[in-house]
Structure formats: structure tokens, C-alpha cells
Amino acid sequence: xxxxxxxxxxxxxxGFAAVFLYGVYRRVRIYFRGSPPPRLDHITDxxxxxxxxxxxxxxxxxxxxxxxxxxxxxxxxxxxxxxxxLVMLNVDFWDVVFRREFLVGDFYLFFELFLDAFGLVAMxxxxxxxxxxxxxxxxxxxxxxxxxxxxxxxxxxxxxxxLMEAIRLAVDKPPWAPWSFVGYELARLLQARGLVVQLxxxxxxxxxxxxxxxxxxxxxxxxxxxxxxxxxxxxxxxxDIRPKGQLSMPFDLKQLLxxxxxxxxxxxxxxxxxxxxxRLSFDSCTSCGRCTNECPATAAGTLLSPMHLILKLxxxxxxxxxxxxxxxxxxxxxxxxxxxxxxxxxxxxxxxxPVLIDHIDAIVxxxxxxxxxxxxxxxxxxxxxxxxxxxxxxxxPQADRMKWAEGLDVKTVKDLPDFEVLYWVGCSGSYDPRxxxxxxxxxxxxxxxxxxxxxxxNEEKCNCEVARRxxxxxxxxxxxxxxxxxxxxxxxxxxxxxxxxxxxxxxNEYPEFGVNLQVIHHSQFIAQLxxxxxxxxxxxxxxxxxxxxxxxxxxxxxxxASPRDVVKSxxxxxxxxxxRSKDHSFCCGAGGANFWYDVAQKKKVNVIRYEEAQQLKVDxxxxxxxFCTSMLEDAxxxxxxxxxxxxxxxxxxxxxxxxx
Amino acid sequence: xxxxxVLVKQVLQSADLKVDKATKTLVTQGVPQVxxxxxxxxxxxxxxxxxxxxxxxxxxxxxxxxxxxxLREALAMGADEACVLTDPLFEGSDAHATANVLAAAVTxxxxxxxxxxxxxxxxxxxxxxxxxxAEMCNLPQITYATRITFEGGKVTVERDLENERQxxxxxxxxxxxVVREINEPRLPTLMSxxxxxxxxxxxxxxxxxxxxxxxxxxSGALIEILRSSISAGERKRVxxxxxxxxxxxKLVKALLQEGVLKAS
Numbered sequence: 001x002x003x004x005x006x007x008x009x010x011x012x013x014x015g016f017a018a019v020f021l022y023g024v025y026r027r028v029r030i031y032f033r034g035s036p037p038p039r040l041d042h043i044t045d046x047x048x049x050x051x052x053x054x055x056x057x058x059x060x061x062x063x064x065x066x067x068x069x070x071x072x073x074x075x076x077x078x079x080x081x082x083x084x085x086l087v088m089l090n091v092d093f094w095d096v097v098f099r100r101e102f103l104v105g106d107f108y109l110f111f112e113l114f115l116d117a118f119g120l121v122a123m124x125x126x127x128x129x130x131x132x133x134x135x136x137x138x139x140x141x142x143x144x145x146x147x148x149x150x151x152x153x154x155x156x157x158x159x160x161x162x163l164m165e166a167i168r169l170a171v172d173k174p175p176w177a178p179w180s181f182v183g184y185e186l187a188r189l190l191q192a193r194g195l196v197v198q199l200x201x202x203x204x205x206x207x208x209x210x211x212x213x214x215x216x217x218x219x220x221x222x223x224x225x226x227x228x229x230x231x232x233x234x235x236x237x238x239x240d241i242r243p244k245g246q247l248s249m250p251f252d253l254k255q256l257l258x259x260x261x262x263x264x265x266x267x268x269x270x271x272x273x274x275x276x277x278x279r280l281s282f283d284s285c286t287s288c289g290r291c292t293n294e295c296p297a298t299a300a301g302t303l304l305s306p307m308h309l310i311l312k313l314x315x316x317x318x319x320x321x322x323x324x325x326x327x328x329x330x331x332x333x334x335x336x337x338x339x340x341x342x343x344x345x346x347x348x349x350x351x352x353x354p355v356l357i358d359h360i361d362a363i364v365x366x367x368x369x370x371x372x373x374x375x376x377x378x379x380x381x382x383x384x385x386x387x388x389x390x391x392x393x394x395x396x397p398q399a400d401r402m403k404w405a406e407g408l409d410v411k412t413v414k415d416l417p418d419f420e421v422l423y424w425v426g427c428s429g430s431y432d433p434r435x436x437x438x439x440x441x442x443x444x445x446x447x448x449x450x451x452x453x454x455x456x457x458n459e460e461k462c463n464c465e466v467a468r469r470x471x472x473x474x475x476x477x478x479x480x481x482x483x484x485x486x487x488x489x490x491x492x493x494x495x496x497x498x499x500x501x502x503x504x505x506x507x508n509e510y511p512e513f514g515v516n517l518q519v520i521h522h523s524q525f526i527a528q529l530x531x532x533x534x535x536x537x538x539x540x541x542x543x544x545x546x547x548x549x550x551x552x553x554x555x556x557x558x559x560x561a562s563p564r565d566v567v568k569s570x571x572x573x574x575x576x577x578x579x580r581s582k583d584h585s586f587c588c589g590a591g592g593a594n595f596w597y598d599v600a601q602k603k604k605v606n607v608i609r610y611e612e613a614q615q616l617k618v619d620x621x622x623x624x625x626x627f628c629t630s631m632l633e634d635a636x637x638x639x640x641x642x643x644x645x646x647x648x649x650x651x652x653x654x655x656x657x658x659x660x
Numbered sequence: 661x662x663x664x665x666v667l668v669k670q671v672l673q674s675a676d677l678k679v680d681k682a683t684k685t686l687v688t689q690g691v692p693q694v695x696x697x698x699x700x701x702x703x704x705x706x707x708x709x710x711x712x713x714x715x716x717x718x719x720x721x722x723x724x725x726x727x728x729x730x731l732r733e734a735l736a737m738g739a740d741e742a743c744v745l746t747d748p749l750f751e752g753s754d755a756h757a758t759a760n761v762l763a764a765a766v767t768x769x770x771x772x773x774x775x776x777x778x779x780x781x782x783x784x785x786x787x788x789x790x791x792x793x794a795e796m797c798n799l800p801q802i803t804y805a806t807r808i809t810f811e812g813g814k815v816t817v818e819r820d821l822e823n824e825r826q827x828x829x830x831x832x833x834x835x836x837x838v839v840r841e842i843n844e845p846r847l848p849t850l851m852s853x854x855x856x857x858x859x860x861x862x863x864x865x866x867x868x869x870x871x872x873x874x875x876x877x878x879s880g881a882l883i884e885i886l887r888s889s890i891s892a893g894e895r896k897r898v899x900x901x902x903x904x905x906x907x908x909x910k911l912v913k914a915l916l917q918e919g920v921l922k923a924s
Binding site: 264371373375376377385388390399472477 | 673678694846849850851
């Protein structure tokens, strides 16, 4: 390349670089408006997340076909970008400064082979991507002008690259030509057709076209969907590091009580009320549709689609931010309240998102704002009123909390101060007739295994997990402060829960309130009792059972094996898995406080799930959560099933224990 | 600018009330105290009026020191200041004696356009305090409001009288009692209730209100409660099972026998 051409090229390149940098600056400036600076604690963990998710594509590959397409395009493009940069360094820098090149000898041959191969890799990815967007139209995958632009541009860059290589090889005829195997074959084709001379004459033009298109592609990154190549590794780097089951803590009630100052801004009313990291995360969305495909609220035909919610927030951020400083109200304009209330916090979306967006955090932040406004409709208001006045969501008398245990000789912590296990019954297990049956089953199991357990009796109060998920953070924290004192008073070390929501809150959220209790779910506890031989059971044969994974047990806490171990220990039965199970489990529709108010649904979430179980033709639909039990029982009634077949695993075990 | 006084009563949460089977008396110990629902409607209405027309809301409650909690909730909902009227002398007040104390407090506030309260309290359902207070203060009164609008110093109120709906107009100042249908009260968050403790709250005793002991409590009451008893109606628990074609006539027959339905 003549020196002048190089000079012009680098001048042009600097222009494109400036456009790129300006674009990045414009976006980043938006994130940082009115927010605290980035967090960089747990730096090794952050880097690991970034490497695993952005560079190693861990979550992208959760979906095989789209994951493969992405991997092909991603790896091909990166290798070619690095390769081309190396060539530029070699020719225009190393050679000029050091008067020698580093792309020489055998290394160069492999370099050529490698680059040619990865060109094919990228090309395969692009072709498959076009197929996926045209022939096999994927559900909830919007194809925008960005997608057309990106696929077309990359394809043209690749094709012109190969063409130029072929022309060079055909004209220069170097002895190593076969190493650039794609270019070589193409060169032979050109020669056979006698096109070499003609094409060589436009080589210079082709070269500029290729270079300009490549520069433009890079410069367009911050202006298109391609921006995710920058945002997603950063998003993974700055992500909130806390247990999956722990919601963000917008204030610390204990500190506020000490200071007496309660004037804190709670929740997100405007785009600027989100943290800078949240805004960065919205900007990472590639509209791949995976969250929406998994979302039970979307499946039920509610207004919520997690992908569209994030896209609307991003759009508000990129457009409104410019015009009104980002202070415009989101809810009512950009986002409909109903979308927010339709979320069951089942975590399917967050679990699927390849760029680590936390949809639930954003939804709860906006719910917090709605709760602060105080204008909630009846169901939510009754729920919060009941928690305020009765310490349970049902609004039933606290004095009746222990009624379920009448005649069972269950000891309270006062009767048995040296108990080993605190059995936390929970509100549903205490008040709901269907789930009182599960509580009784658990008592039967604990007694049969000679476990030294006690309950809090009428001192047990709702831990207000549901208040936190509705967005009434203060109520949750007040309850936590009270319960922590109660646990200390009775020297509680090990809590056994039958409700995965209570389990999750004690396990993942209570450490923030200064207690690290050992928390165990009844599925784990029963599995341990069976394994250690402390439970003697009859066996049952010939039943077909499926297990519905409760979200707060499975996706939030990774407990998949224990409940299945319990089911398998019932005898020679057949455990069938539903299509959506374990971390792909489909919510029952109760979570995120949805149990307590009505959401307009075309087909109810619990009915969809119950039908999925029915398709397996099972005798028993086992679960391990009082709310799943209630929802699936309701679905059975709605579908007119003669017998619901819904059983908590504790009930299944208790039925097989010989009463002594 | 509308200056509003809202009267708030704290009552026992009725769902938690139980009868001691041995003594046949109400067990009130440990039963949470809450704001009577219609009074919440009154607070909500006051806040809505203030949001629309501007103004100031004073919430007044007569009761034990615990009434402060109810007032804190009223402040969190949007009241600007609160007065708790508490004195051992107030104990045993009936509707008349209560209205008398509230009237003294209202007179002490002096500057107001409107008094709002629930049409009844959820414990005694006497429907008395509002109207009595209005009479004592010589104020016009409009009861059972389901809608209140202001225009040019006048107030227009829709009243729900079960069989008919009246629309009446009144001059300010006046006293209006509201029923539950008027609005959906907002729910203050715990944080807003905590923050509300910073708003001014006065405590007034009988002496502050220049009331003499003989017009207070039992001495000031017009009604003497001789005896209270629990009416325990036993349910019959009849379950008609079977085909609807057979059970429906049986149900009709049973209802006729009970006098719930009348044969025509």
C-alpha cells in the first residue's frame, strides 16, 4: 500500500473512531446522570461473571440453536477483527518502525488458515441467522432495521474480504496460497472464468469499499443494537452481587429509626430513579425475546412482556432523557401499572437473560413507587392492611394461628425451650385449610422421626415477604427487625419451613438483618430423614408422579434434587418430568403477591401449568409449596378435574408412615 | 383553600374480636386497634379536597394515648396536623359526651370551613357523633355523603339514602358525614407513617378544653348501659346434596318454611 493511501486511510479511520467514541460517550453520559458511582467490590467475582457470561457466552448457549448462531457470528467476527488489526499493525506499524514484520514464516501460514476458517464460521452463523429470522420465524423475536443492517453489513464485509484475498492470490500467485484455502479456491474459480484481470482493475475500489464498510460497522456500534458488545460485558461486571433470592434494599429501616429521618426517595417513578447500573442493563438488551418466551405472565396473555418492558424503559431513557431530563413519570405513560402487577417474580426471565438484566428488580422498584403513592386497588390494599393489622395476609385473628395444631400435641418454644428445630409453619400452613393438612403431615413426620421440634405458636407472625415483593419495603423490614429479635429471644438456630417463600426470605434476606440462621426446607429435611433411616415408611407401588418445581425453591435456591429424592423414596413409582421442569419450571402464578389480587389473564397461569401436568397422565402432581398447592388445586377445580391429584411431598410421605 | 377538620376514631379490629365462652364477654385483650373504616374515607376525602383546592387538614381523635397511632396514620395519609383528646375523665363517654368533647376541640381550632367524619364507627354503629357535634356547634350538617364537590364557596353533596339518592347544596362552614362508597382510602406505607411523626400533634385534656368533669365520661352521658350480652345465633348447617333438579325445590321449600321467602 502506498504511503499516501495509508495516510488517507488512517485519517478516515480516525474520523470513524471519533464517531464511535462520541456515540459511546453519549450513551454512557445518560447512565451516570444523577446516580452514585460504579461498585467494584468483589472484583474477582465480577470479572469471572463478565468472562463467563460475555466472553464465554454461558447464558447465550442456554438456548442451543440461537446460542450456536450467536457463537458462530461472535467468534468469527472477533477472530477476523483481531486478525485484520494484526495485519494493520504488521504492515503499518511494525514494518515502518522496526523495519521488519511479525506475520512471517509458518506462523503466517497458520494465521492465514485460521482467518480463512473463521471467516467461514462467521458466514455460517450469518446464513443461519438469516434463516432463523426469515424461514423459521422465532416467537417473540422482533426483526428491526438494526438486525437487517447488521446481518447485511457483516455478510458484505466477509464476502468482499474473501474476494479481495482471491484477487491477490490470483495475481501474486504465492507458493503458500493453498493455506488461505477459501481465498485459494475462489481464486481458482476466478481464473477458470477469466475474471482476474477485470477484477484486479477494481481492486483499489473494492479495498476502499471493504475498509469503509468495516470502519462504519465499528463506528455504528454505539448507535445500533451492536452496542451490546460493549454493554453486556460491562453489565456483567457491574451487576448487583447478592443472592438470587434477595431483593435490593432501598433503605435500611434500622438506620432510619436511629436517625429519625424518614425522608428517603423510594422506588422508581422516572428513568433517573433507577441506578446507573440498571440503566446500563436496559441498554444491554438485544431484544432476543428469551425472557418473554419463558414468562408465565406473557403466556397467560397479561400486558406484561419482560422484553418489551425493558425496551420501553430503554427507549424512555434514550429519548426522554434528552428532552426533559428524564424526570417524566414512567408509569401511566411508558409503562402500564398492570404490566408491573402481572409479574409473579418467578425469575424465569432473569434466569434466561444472556446479558444479565434483572427485570424483577426494575419491576419491584416501580411497584415501590406505586405503593408509596398509596393508590392501590382493593386486593393489594387489603393484603397490606391485613399484614399491618393482623400479621397475616388473610386478615384472620392472630389468636387462631395455632388452631390447626389442636389435638396434635405440638409444643411451642415456650413449652420446649431446648428444641433443636424451629418448625416455621407460615401463614398458609397455619390458616389455609388445604395447607393445614400439609402442616399436620409435617408434624406427623417430625414425630415419627423423633425430631425435637417446636413452633412459635401465636408468636409467629408473617415475615412479610409478600409485602416486600409488592413494594412495601418498610413493612417487610419492620417485620424482619421484630422476627430477628424473636429468633434471638428463643435462641433459634435451625428453622424448618414448608413455604419456599419463607425459606428464601430467611435464608437469603435475613442475613442483611444480622442473623445467619440455618434454614432448611421440608423437602430437604424429609430427604435427609429418609436417607439417614430415621423415617420408617411403607412403600407404594405403581403410581406415576410428576414434580412441579416451586420457583422460590428451584430457580431461586437451586433445590431440585431433594424433593425428587423424596418422591423416589416412596416406592417403585414412576417419576415423570414435565416439559418445563427444574430451572425451566413454569410458575404456578402465585408469586410476587399475585396470589392476593386479580390480574386480567386470557388463560390463567395455574391452568396452563395444570394442563401441562395433565398431559403426562400422572396420578399425583407433587409440589412443595403451599401457594403452588393452592393454585394447582384451583386450576383442577377450574378444569373440572374429578380429583386434583395435587399433593405436597410431605403429605405423600405422611400417608406412608405407620401411626404408632 | 379549604380548611378541614377530620374526626377520627380508633376501634378494635372487629375480625379479631372473640367471645369468652365461659363469661360470655368480649375478649379485647391483644386485639389490634385500627381506624374505623368510614373515618378513613373521611380522611381520604379531605386529602382529595386538599389536593384539588388546596387547604389544611386537622385530624382530631378522642381516645386513649394509643389514639396517637391512629392520628399518625391520618397524618401519613395527608393530614397536616393532629390533636389527640385524652383524659381519664373522658372514659365512659357515650355519643353525646363524646360529641361534647369534640365540639369543644372544634371550637378551639376556630378556623375551619368543613368538618368531615365517618357516618358511623365500626364498633357501636350509633350514627350519632357527627350530627350531635353539628348541633352543638350550630353548624349545618349533611349526612351519608357519597360525593362532595366545591364551587364558589358552596358545597354540593350526593347522599345515599338506600332507596333514593339526594343531591343537596350547603353553605360553608358545615359538617358532612361520609359513607364507605365515597372513595377508596389510600394506604400509607410504614415509611410515611414513620415520617408523619414529624408533623405537629397536640394533646388536649379536659382542662385544655375548659370542660368540667360533670359533663364528661359517665357523668356527661345521656345513655347508661345496663347490660350487654352476646347474641349467639346458631347456624342450622343444612346441606342439600344431590342433583340440582331435586335439591332446588327442596331449597325453596326450606326457605319458605323459614319465612325467608313468601309464597305469592
